[in-house]
Amino acid sequence: MKPATRSLQSRAVCQSKIQKPVLSEGRTDPKSKILLGAHMSIGGGVHMAIQRACSVGCTTMQIFVKNNMQWLARPLTRREIGAFLNHSQRHELLSIFAHAN
Numbered sequence: 602m603k604p605a606t607r608s609l610q611s612r613a614v615c616q617s618k619i620q621k622p623v624l625s626e627g628r629t630d631p632k633s634k635i636l637l638g639a640h641m642s643i644g645g646g647v648h649m650a651i652q653r654a655c656s657v658g659c660t661t662m663q664i665f666v667k668n669n670m671q672w673l674a675r676p677l678t679r680r681e682i683g684a685f686l687n688h689s690q691r692h693e694l695l696s697i698f699a700h701a702n
Contacts (some may be wrong), residue, residue, distance in 0.1 A: 635660060
């Protein structure tokens with residue numbers, strides 16, 4: 602087999618293994634295992650970042666843990682932590698990252 606032919610066959614096999622997201626109502630299927638995300642604002646509460654990420658079809662998100670213009674940040678309250686952990690859309694995200702600065 603010629604090297605060029607082998608290369609074309611390898612490429613076809615690799616492309617057939619690529620999982621593509623299944624879109625439904627503008628959202629990415631979390632089962633697709635493709636991580637698609639962005640930095641999300643925590644304005645209005647850290648739990649709001651989950652809603653924002655899901656509304657644009659993200660499967661992952663990153664949040665800043667504090668304002669980068671300040672040294673100190675107010676600790677999250679138990680209520681804020683609970684709202685984040687119990688958010689109804691949290692299961693739609695495959696991973697969540699915190700950007701500590």
